[in-house]
Amino acid sequence: xxxxxxxxxxxxxxxxxxVVALQILAMTFFILDAAADVAADGLSAHVAxxxxxxxxxxxxxxxxxxxxxxxxxxxxxxxAALAVAAGALSEVIAARARDWGLTPAETDVAVFSLKGCxxxxxxxxxxAAPGTVRAQLxxxxxxxxxxxxxxxxxxxxxxxxxxxxxxxxxx
Numbered sequence: 001x002x003x004x005x006x007x008x009x010x011x012x013x014x015x016x017x018x019v020v021a022l023q024i025l026a027m028t029f030f031i032l033d034a035a036a037d038v039a040a041d042g043l044s045a046h047v048a049x050x051x052x053x054x055x056x057x058x059x060x061x062x063x064x065x066x067x068x069x070x071x072x073x074x075x076x077x078x079x080a081a082l083a084v085a086a087g088a089l090s091e092v093i094a095a096r097a098r099d100w101g102l103t104p105a106e107t108d109v110a111v112f113s114l115k116g117c118x119x120x121x122x123x124x125x126x127x128a129a130p131g132t133v134r135a136q137l138x139x140x141x142x143x144x145x146x147x148x149x150x151x152x153x154x155x156x157x158x159x160x161x162x163x164x165x166x167x168x169x170x171x
Contacts, residue, residue, distance in 0.1 A: 013071050020064035027057035085160070092159050100143040109136040113149050114156065 034050040041047075093114070097107040105126075112122040119137070123130040137149075146152050 013068065013075070016064055016068045016071060020061055020068060023057050023060045023064060027054050027061060030054040030057065088160060089156065092156055096144070096155070100140075102140060102143060106136050106140050106143075109133055110140045110144075110152065113137060113140070114153055 030050045031054045034047050034054060037044070037047045037050065093107075093111060096102075097110065102110065108126060109122055112125060117125065119130050119133050122128075122137075123133045126133065141147055141152065144152055144155060146155065
């Protein structure tokens with residue numbers, strides 16, 4: 001499965017890639033124009049300025065390429081961290097469901113609730129009656145020792161936040 005860059009990095013990557021492409025185009029123009037001018041008229045101040053412009057653009061292309069690579073690396077790291085967090089949350093949910101003795105149906109209802117679905121949405125997704133979903137949610141809350149969706153979510157968040165990371169972070 002191909003991972004996407006985080007949404008905050010996608011525009012930056014596109015802009016940097018566009019600027020680098022434009023710099024490559026301008027650099028190519030200046031190099032070809034300078035070569036044609038040297039062939040036609042020899043060396044002159046005009047050619048020297050075009051050569052300096054081409055060198056500046058080359059430096060810009062190099063810096064833009066480095067920045068682009070860094071942005072892509074940051075995006076990959078963020079995607080990987082998000083995947084780890086999502087996997088960790090799934091593991092915590094599965095462990096709590098076992099600890100609390102939730103049925104598979106109650107586990108599904110709890111997960112949909114944690115995702116922010118209301119009773120009607122959960123009922124539609126599970127092809128169940130809203131009353132059944134309310135009863136299942138009540139049992140989930142009772143088994144978890146909480147009385148609301150936010151308290152249920154807090155149990156999982158607390159565990160994920162207080163659990164130290166298994167690998168050192170790279171900053």
